[in-house]
Amino acid sequence: MTASAMLGELLTLSMMAVALGMDAFSIGLGMGMISLRSKQIFIIGLTIGIFHVFMPLFGMLIGKVLSSHFGEIATLVGGALLLLLGGQMIRSSFQEDDKPFVMPVGFGLILFSLSVSLDSFSVGLSLGIVGARVFLTIALFGLASTGLTWLGLLLGQKVQKWFGTYSEAIGGCVLLAFGIKLLFPL
Template sequence: MDTAVAVWGQLATLLVMAFALGLDAFSLGIGIGMKGIRLIHILQIGLITALFHVLMPLCGMFTGYYVGTLLGNVATAAGGGLLLLLGGHMLYSAMKGESAPSFDHGTLWGILLLALTVSIDSFSVGVSFGMFDSDLLLTVLLFGTFGGIMSVTGLWLGRRAGHWVGEYGEAFGGIILLVFGIKFLM
């Protein structure tokens, strides 16, 4: 019974974290989509963003696992602190009102840079999850799926014109990361 509860708790945590990290791609996608984007570019950006949302947390988890074996019991506190810092930074950036960087999303380098930009926080969260010995395959698949789907959704909605979520998506994601950071520190 306790094992089943732990598995469902881990799944719920991963789903919420994947959603929170996908909000960054979603909100940036809205901004880019509002500038005008072709459907083929929406699909390309979505696929590459999904790939980066798999690779970045994977690298982070390996790093976190290594750091976790070095730090031992301090790893949980370090992971929670990292989530607090990341969530605080996302919230600060959203409140400060930094505009989305302008990318030439029609080139491979532009798409790669865009995907890296929206998935860099997945690396940090991956480090935290590596310290907690999270399920590797489930984590990266959920992060990749949510990152890709939310990127495509944001680009498509932005293309259709929707200025309402772009400003608040990153703030909401930051709040979610702050809450989990506090939870891991308790």
Template sequence: MEWALPQWGQLITLFIIATAMGMDAFSLGLGMGMRGILLRQVMLTSVSVGFFHMFMPMVGIAIGRILGVLVEQIAVMIGGGLLIFLGINMVYQAWGKSRANTSNNTANVSSIWGVLLFSLSVSLDSLSAGFSLGLFEVDTILAVLLFGWISMLMAGTGLLLGRHVSTWIGGYGEAVGGMILIGLGLRFLV
């Protein structure tokens, strides 16, 4: 079975959005990794982040589909506006005062509650992105799997690299993710 051009376009778009959403997990993982983390904690945290990045967009897509039926004509504008808002928020957090010291703002992943809190906090943006995607005709299974898989890989990579690099990479990575979302949001509005 061959994919048509719109299906490839959807895959590429979802991959880009999933990567942008995973930048937050990557940047926070860098900060957390610099504090020192066991390999077992890296695995548990990465899988938990992946799960929440699957669950939250699925909820967002469901809500977006329900509201999309109600606001048919302006659904695309709302979705694009939300992506722009998420992107601006990510860029602001990357360079704003709230992320001035990433290593002090991360949760402690030595307990299961710390892992769950960290995973939930980095996946909240995915809820909003899922809502935006729900306003469009998107393949839910593909979106959810890409969000989960990519964020799991990016969180694990950030946690592992955190021991070896300085904090500036984390902020720039999140800023790049935010700019990608802004670009995609503008594309939907134009």
């Protein structure tokens, strides 16, 4: 492979990593509107980054076999999970209890990370077919999604201070919007 071809592949994969990470950023922005400690933000970003490593890796390994069938299902499941999480956040924002129904810890963090990274699984399926470099792909996807998630969560905290008690409902609306976007692409 020539140097220009390797540079082209690096540039293409980097743009894909940032594009996939922008979903994590946007969703992190919504989730950041609930009160989170710095340690939670660190763990959430790291967990989403790990999911953005393993989901495309699994997708790339499965590649040709399931690409045409499973890519669509993964997107639908991701959209449904985001709708569920967003709806729960909105519902809990109108309850007396200050604690949200779904917190990004334990099983809630797994659901959150899975919903954010399912699209990277679908991309991994496609990249497995074209023979993209596995290590380079998963490293770029993991780094971009981790960094962008942290940025979204931190900005979400700032926005939360501006909107006060309505911030969780706004964050839920953001998650709902991305769920709808996944389920009903234009």
